[in-house]
Amino acid sequence: MRNYNLIFKSLSVFFLFSILANAQNKSATISVKNNLDFLRKEIVVVSGKQLSDLIKGNKANDLRIKKEGTQQYVVLQWIDFDQDGVAYELLFQAEVPAKAKANYQVVFDGNIPLAESRIATYSRFVPERTDDYAWENDKVAFRTYGPDAQKRVEEKRQEGTLTSGIDLWLKRTDKPIINKWYAENAKKSGYYHIDHGEGYDPYQVGPSRGTGGTGIWEDNKLLVSKNFVSYKTIAVGPLRTVFELQYAAYSPYEVKETKRISLDLGSNFSKFEISIDVQKALPNYTTGITLHENKGEVKINKKEGWFRHAEKIDGVLLGEGIVLNPKLVNDAFSNVSKEKDRSDLLVVMQPKENKLTYYAGFAWQKSGQISNESDWDALLQKKAKMLANPLRVTIKGDK
Incomplete structure (x- = not known):
């Protein structure tokens, strides 16, 4: 797979406006809550104030995310919509059981290799x-x-x-x-x-x-x-x-x-x-x-x-x-x-x-992916429920 380290090299000026010397987070926890009665594996987006609060005085290209309680680091992606070298969204894939919450730990350590994926978009x-x-x-x-x-x-x-x-x-x-x-x-x-x-x-x-x-x-x-x-x-x-x-x-x-x-x-x-x-x-x-x-x-x-x-x-x-x-x-x-x-x-x-x-x-x-029409109807019903009930993302920083 392509090495996505190149993406991070273009972000040297990322969030310079939010460098707060006295409020730097060494780590943080991202909680993802699923209110529906089935397992959900979806792309989570962290953007806007949530993202600026998460980064604070740290370097964006040092950011890593792992599933809480494991050493399993997840694949990350930054989105730069106007391609000006400043990323506006951070993406990762969360897996959340039915009617439950999954926690992901954020650490800032550029020595940890970036997770890569065998499959992609x-x-x-x-x-x-x-x-x-x-x-x-x-x-x-x-x-x-x-x-x-x-x-x-x-x-x-x-x-x-x-x-x-x-x-x-x-x-x-x-x-x-x-x-x-x-x-x-x-x-x-x-x-x-x-x-x-x-x-x-x-x-x-x-x-x-x-x-x-x-x-x-x-x-x-x-x-x-x-x-x-x-x-x-x-x-x-x-x-x-x-x-x-x-x-x-x-x-x-x-x-x-x-x-x-x-x-x-x-x-x-x-x-x-x-x-x-x-x-x-x-x-x-x-x-x-x-x-x-x-x-x-x-x-x-x-x-x-x-x-x-x-x-x-x-x-x-x-x-x-x-x-x-x-x-x-x-x-x-x-x-x-x-x-x-x-x-x-x-x-x-x-x-x-x-x-x-x-x-x-x-x-x-x-x-x-499907065996019959009922399987397809079930996928459509799930998609409709997911749109009506998005995953709830909260972030807590640890100084």
Whole structure:
């Protein structure tokens, strides 16, 4: 795995503003509380005042975290959103039993080797396949399409794709596959459409929403953007990958979208944080899941805020889903069309202050993550409960 020591070397000026000579913590305890009735293994974020209080007069690149009562140090990741050399978030993965609390000890000792992980998250722009943007973790992989792919369609050239839908890559390994599959596909076109033992891409997006694409529902029609026009990679792992996609104005409302998309280690769901710039008020904002040939099964749970499609591709079950705060949902329904790739399960939402957050993802039976539709429903229900009941993080410093 990549040596993440390089990340810390760029943080030499990190939190200089909070150096307090008389208030330096030698150690601290981070308590993570789980109020739900099942084990949770999630990425914990320490940011803002909590992070500045935790660091105080110590050096950020000396920080280490271990599970209390053990010598088991956990993998860390710093996130620098504006890439100015100052990190704004500290991430680590916590494992908390049902209805319980887990404690993690923070120490400042640069002589302790940084913990590394065999698995990771990853994302990148892919110019060698026109201009895809692809992202993955140990469970799932996704991609979407840029301006060159759009231009190729408009000019009727090969290798074109015109859609703002989200494509799924069905992987059955926890190892990274993006770079390998693209490299092999460059040698032999169509490589990743065949399962060579790690999974493959049989998923058809077309003009549909794929899983998590967006639009505006008006007059019984879905208005959608074209491909993204620019991108920004913010972080690539090991615990979280983060990037942004910009979309050109579309529809009579002249909607411009910025999508900040992130994917955590161990999660089946990408997080979509949408910022919208419009010339006049939108009637709604909509996300969806392709219904392909309308042979799958749809479930709509407005009360809990989860929506799913279950279908078989090449005889194997694929579950796709969207999860969000149920208070944001105006409506949800299957929009069935006779046109190819125009049928979608649509979730119609009302953004607040032109911002909106939802989660979209999937599980593939061949990966071993689910065995049937009920397993997928259970994962969606758990995700909805986790969003409604976030882990509670408290920090106590010891001087």
